[in-house]
Amino acid sequence: xxxxxxxxxxxxxxxxxxxxxxxxxxxxxxxxxxxxxxxxxxxxxxxxxxxxxxxxxxxxxxxxxxxxxxxxxxxxxxxxxxxxxxxxxxxxxxxxxxxxxxxxxxxxxxxxxxxxxxxxxxxxxxxxxxxxxxxxxxxxxxxxxxxxxxxxxxxxxxxxxxxxxxxxxxxxxxxxxxxxxxxxxxxxxxxxxxxxxxxxxxxxxxxxxxxxxxxxxxxxxxxxxxxxxxxxxxxxxxxxxxxxxxxxxxxxxxxxxxxxxxxxxxxxxxxxxxxxxxxxxxxxxxxxxxxxxxxxxxxxxxxxxxxxxxxxxxxxxxxxxxxxxxxxxxxxxxxxxxxxxxxxxxxxxxxxxxxxxxxxxxxxxxxxxxxxxxxxxxxxxxxxxxxxxxxxxxxxxxxxxxxxxxxxxxxxxxxxxxxxxxxxxxxxxxxxxxxxxxxxx
Ligand code: BGC
Numbered sequence: 113x114x115x116x117x118x119x120x121x122x123x124x125x126x127x128x129x130x131x132x133x134x135x136x137x138x139x140x141x142x143x144x145x146x147x148x149x150x151x152x153x154x155x156x157x158x159x160x161x162x163x164x165x166x167x168x169x170x171x172x173x174x175x176x177x178x179x180x181x182x183x184x185x186x187x188x189x190x191x192x193x194x195x196x197x198x199x200x201x202x203x204x205x206x207x208x209x210x211x212x213x214x215x216x217x218x219x220x221x222x223x224x225x226x227x228x229x230x231x232x233x234x235x236x237x238x239x240x241x242x243x244x245x246x247x248x249x250x251x252x253x254x255x256x257x258x259x260x261x262x263x264x265x266x267x268x269x270x271x272x273x274x275x276x277x278x279x280x281x282x283x284x285x286x287x288x289x290x291x292x293x294x295x296x297x298x299x300x301x302x303x304x305x306x307x308x309x310x311x312x313x314x315x316x317x318x319x320x321x322x323x324x325x326x327x328x329x330x331x332x333x334x335x336x337x338x339x340x341x342x343x344x345x346x347x348x349x350x351x352x353x354x355x356x357x358x359x360x361x362x363x364x365x366x367x368x369x370x371x372x373x374x375x376x377x378x379x380x381x382x383x384x385x386x387x388x389x390x391x392x393x394x395x396x397x398x399x400x401x402x403x404x405x406x407x408x409x410x411x412x413x414x415x416x417x418x419x420x421x422x423x424x425x426x427x428x429x430x431x432x433x434x435x436x437x438x439x440x441x442x443x444x445x446x447x448x449x450x451x452x453x454x455x456x457x458x459x460x461x462x463x464x465x466x467x468x469x470x471x472x473x474x475x476x477x478x479x480x481x482x483x484x485x486x487x488x489x490x491x492x493x494x495x496x497x498x499x500x501x502x503x504x505x506x507x508x509x510x511x512x513x514x515x516x517x518x519x520x521x522x523x524x525x526x527x528x529x530x531x532x533x534x535x536x537x538x539x540x541x542x543x544x545x546x547x548x549x550x551x552x553x
Contacts, residue, residue: 173406
């Protein structure tokens, strides 16, 4: 509709008629403004929907990252309904998700990753978001190893947000200085540093005694002691010879030795509280994925100056990847479907990938992004991601649901934690337990 204003030449007229005319013009202008306001309102609300998002990002750095996602969605005019379930590693969140889906009340999007995406898709509850992915050429924006995981029977059912590296060691520079110790690069050096920290009255290893954290430490020890090929055989292919062999025995002994350098308050501690101990210099080191860096950054700490990020001992040439992603559930309401697709598209955008990952501690999953604003830890991660993809050192994190199905990894995780917690269990028994857990389907 074209709206033309009245001819303004009449404004030049003098006398009583002029006032009447001015009034008429003012009324006309008001009505145009009112019409424009109605049109603008209709444009932003016609397709506004609501997206309920299940996630488990509740620590300092994580919450900032979740806020970036919320702001991006709201920027598109939609409503964000927060469905945060506290609990690192997402075990609690997955339990809650199951009950919601079973009762026919799935959220629009949920933080699900790795092979679990395929398990959910096989239940027939996930939505096909191929139209967004095709229009935005996701196939050319993602590493194939990631794109394949995001698809079920060739169609995208999830959108990835990042690449976390799990095999990191975080060290407090102040604690190491006080102890006169050197940040370790292999397990022998690790125990030398741990002894020095202990002598200086510092807790050598900040650990949170929760199953998934025990498993996170275990996988870094397995990678460092056994190397990438052993890791793949034992923890990805679940090869019984590797699981029952001498290398695994050495892995378990080393793993249990790490425990002797943790404090008595470790059981049940949240991972971010363990990171806080390193941030404050109360503890020297933490073995944890780079979501820990999100905590250092949120606390205003600088890599190099306040803390060091190095590959977990013996793993400099490997990379355990952990890709966070949002699976999209089938929805009925059309506006909500539109909002869900806008969320998927926003997740893959350049701007979002930058701001989200700067806070989260991870690196963008979208290829060829400019990393100028990222710190040295992220740059190292990015270089190593590319290098290890070429040399065979890139392996999926088993502790973070990237390598094997959830039933098997749950069983192995329980066996690993039992060994960590039970000081009477022998390495031999633990090894047998882990090997038989690997057979759980
Ligand atoms: C997730 C991260 C999260 C961490 C702690 C990992 O499994 O991939 O996004 O920050 O657990 O909850």
